[in-house]
Amino acid sequence: MNKSSLTVSLSRYVLAAVIGLLVASLILQSQGYPITEFLSVLATSTVGTPYAFLDVLRWMTPLLLSGLAFLIAARVGYFNLGVEGQIYIGSLFSAVITHVLPLPPVLALLVGILAGMAGGLIWAYPCAWLAKRFGVNEVVTTLMLNYVAVLITSFLVKQFFLATTVNGGTIQTITTDEIEANAVLPTFTPYSALNAGLFIAVAVTAVAAFVLGRMRTGYELRAVGEAPKFAKYSGIPVARRKFQAFLVSGAIAGLVGALETQGVLHSFIAGSLDNMGFNGMLVSLVAMNNPIGLFASALFFGVLQNSQLVISQVTTVSSYLITVVSALFILAFAANPIQFIMKTWRARRER
Amino acid sequence: MSPIQSGEDYIVFSSISKSFGSNKALDDVSVIAPRGRVTAVVGENGAGKSTLMKVLAGVVEPDAGSVTIGGERKSFRTTREAALSGVGMVYQETALVPELSVWENIILGWEPVGAGATLSKHRARRDVIELSERYSLPVPVDALVRDLPVSVQQQVEILKVLHRQADIVILDEPTSVLTPQERVGLFDAMTNLQAEGKTILFISHKLDEVLNTAHHVTVMRKGRVVASQDNRDLDRRSLARMIVGRDVAPIERRAAPALGRVVLDVSSVALGALHEGPGIRGASLQVRQGEVVGLAGVSGSGQYELVQAIAGLETPDRGSVVFDGTREVRIDAKSNSAQSVSALRAAGIGHIPADRNLVGSLRGRPLWYSAVAGRLHEPEFCRRGIIRIKTARALASDIIAAGDVVASGPDAHPESLSGGNLQKFIAQRELMLKPVLLLAEEPTHGIDIGAAREVRQKLRQVAADGGAVLVASTDLDELLEMCDRIIVIFDGRVVLDKVRAACTEEMLGAAMTGLDEEQAA
Secondary structure, eight states: OOHHHHHHHHHHHHHHHHHHHHHHHHHHHHHTOOHHHHHHHHHIIIIISTTHHHHHHHHHHHHHHHHHHHHHHHHTTOOOTTHHHHHHHHHHHHHHHHHHOOOOHHHHHHHHHHHHHHHHHHHHHHHHHHHHHHOOOHHHHHHHHHHHHHHHHHHHIIIIIBOBOTTSOBOSSOBBOOOOGGGSOOBSOTTOOOBTHHHHHHHHHHHHHHHHHHBHHHHHHHHHHHOHHHHHHTTOOHHHHHHHHHHHHHHHHHHHHHHIIIIIISSOBTTTTTTHHHHHHHHHHHTTTOTTHHHHHHHHHHHHHHHHHHHHHHSSSOTHHHHHHHHHHHHHHHHOHHHHHHHHHHHHHHO | OOSSOTTSEEEEEEEEEEEETTEEEEEEEEEEEETTSEEEEEESTTSSHHHHHHHHHTSSOOSEEEEEETTEEEOOSSHHHHHHTTEEEEOSSOOOOTTSBHHHHHHTTSOOBOGGGOBOHHHHHHHHHHHHHHTTOOOOTTSBGGGSOHHHHHHHHHHHHHHTTOSEEEEESGGGGOOHHHHHHHHHHHHHHHHTTOEEEEEESOHHHHHHHOSEEEEEETTEEEEEEEGGGOOHHHHHHHHHSSOOOOOOOOOOOOOOOEEEEEEEEEEOOSSSSOOEEEEEEEEETTOEEEEEOOTTSSHHHHHHHHTTSSOOSEEEEEEESSSEEEEOTTOOHHHHHHHHHHTTEEEEOSOTTTTSSOTTSOHHHHHTTTOTTSTTTEETTEEOHHHHHHHHHHHHHHTTOOOSOTTSOGGGSOHHHHHHHHHHHHHHTOOSEEEEESTTTTOOHHHHHHHHHHHHHHHHTTOEEEEEOSOHHHHHHHOSEEEEEETTEEEEEEEGGGOOHHHHHHHHTTHHHHHHO
16 A cells, blocks of 8 residues: 555544544534533543553454454455354353363363354354355345354353352353353453453454465455456366355354453353444454454444443443444445545646 | 538547646547548557547546537536537447346436336337347347347447437447457448448557448557548558558468477367357367467357366366376366366466456456466465565566566556556466467457567467467457468357368358358258
8 A cells, every 4th residue: 555545544534533523522512411521531431541441452352353254254255244143153162162171271271262263163154155055145144143143042051051150040141150260361450351362363363464465365365356257267266265264254253252251251141242243344344354454443443342331331421322423433434535525636636 | 400511520639638647648639530431540559549539538638639529619528428419439348237137238327217207118128129220239138238248248338329329439449359240240330320420430450440441540659640541542551551650560470390299189078158159069179289279250159168168267068178288187077177277277278368357367456466367386476375476576577578568567457557458468478378278369359450460479489389379269360360270160069170271261251150061951
């Protein structure tokens, strides 16, 4: 990317953020809430205390990986809307394996993570296979399997893995028993849920960025996604690469579930993973499907998600306002006013 | 009615200049096109022909100069403005919506509106059918555009312009994708148009069709007009000299070396139709080292399917293809096509595909992406799975230099190259492989005569160097000029296989249209 196009994309983001906040302020104003308070909560929750930013990074972790999961499928032309469900399955797999198998420290951690990835992969497999074998539209299959994933995990937990209370009774929330301590990803401070999962997420994304950008595999995936006929002509096994990318996408989604289970929740908790996959899709779209851009994009959404939790705790403002801000941001980003401005400006200069 | 009579000056370009960056595409160009006549604009790739036509069509705004039509000064800012004034342009690369049917594409943007502002489908469809009959451009009105071969897509483009009731029709190399038969159809259509008083401007590389159809010929070279005159005073040789700026010698045909071993053995290959037509139904042929073999046929006769099977892109239903290059590769019904392609490439097959945009290059990415097509298994371009961008870019630069391609460099995107230049790039890329067998589909499609001669000469050189070439082309003159042997496909079968010396144009034409078989029967 050259310098001027970088400036253009950066201004695209900045403008989108400004528009998002501006409209949110108008909404606040009309409801009689002080804007300053809203903005100060937004700032405090992000950088106000030494631990605030750690919480932002905590939310960035799953967003980064679910963004990556979406992006890898998108590279070959698949729209994996099933990241959500694949995360659920990954989380459950990880929670069950690490609870059932008592393993030594590092091994327990690894086995849990691999189980999660396997879960995500297994959930993506039928969609990938149907798309490859019969050309079934993956948007439909992945989206539908999300519902199945959410409900089947709850069902399985209720039937077989429901947590027991200390005195042996059952509890109300649909949740599994706590996982073995050996399988838990270490946290940095007791004041934040941020854990070693961040390093895994960053490392995986960095490796993926390198593979996609510099390696033959990345070239092949790009060719398959952007010019399938050219890919076939070049001797790239188009169908197989698409299939593989779909499964990798599912595995990375499963990894998100595993990291949530082993890093933050320490069990499978129904309802605690809502929208994580769909937010990943937004992260990837805002990053314009650029793996390096995922970092900035995930950080941004991390800030929003973190402040969403804080805002409802300390103010009377609805936490949904943060959803409104992020929705407005994405709208303004997708509409791309910068492009329009540049075009008019150029046209005027040429006259 | 217009006061300007047929034959009088109608469209006047005066002193048009246009630069793209430092490149002067048009330099003080003045051209006059008479009303109701066919004016041909000829010249090499990048001579400025398309740019000049785009000025008229409202696509390009000139830096200086003006256009008048019938004495009225016009400056169109958009194609729609131009279309409303009766100027329509058919581009070299089609821009149709693949998911829509033919008639939908034709009316798109100019839909006839029925009662209550609804689209009157029935009327629209009927109009399109009428139009296609009137101008003898038979298109399947209900077929989806994506299912049609390029040649039919182009006819749809022409109909689209006609549907907009263009008074001035600009055709940018309309015949480059048409078969001889279709070309006749087009020329008939042009005659019809002209009979209705329409003015036609057409860009072409083909000397014969210019000489046969145009009343007035304008020759451009490097952004300037070098000649603008009546067709009467022209012949092939003088026209070719004006275009290139020097004499164009016929390609050199050195005494054929003794033919070597069989490198390609196709036996009874059958493959269902990929577009329209019969597909290929049991074709056998052999190609030996040291020969250039031509594959002739009316488009849709099955030669496309045959080439796809030979290239390993499609698995044949029956029969086998055995390629004996640096090692033997056998393709039959049990083969996996992705493996076949890479095995063939590794064994020394080169392939210039017919579709340079979707098959031959990776659009939207720097040229070096296209340059390394099928070569990433070579350690020179990819080591330990990591692409060596430096050598890949160097390869792209080499191809640009060796193929005489006009491109800003290895980072230019394929879509920024003119059609002819991209074709040269792809042809040169395959030539750089030093292939044992080079499959060439329409290798000079859209290239000007000077460059086409270069490409043909290079293809002959492949054979002279001990390789073999199989050329599929709808241009009979090209095949007669460069081949040692010509094979004609008709209705999915090989109907003629003769050495060049024993072939005449009439004989080939008869074989291509199945006249031979009828006579025999």
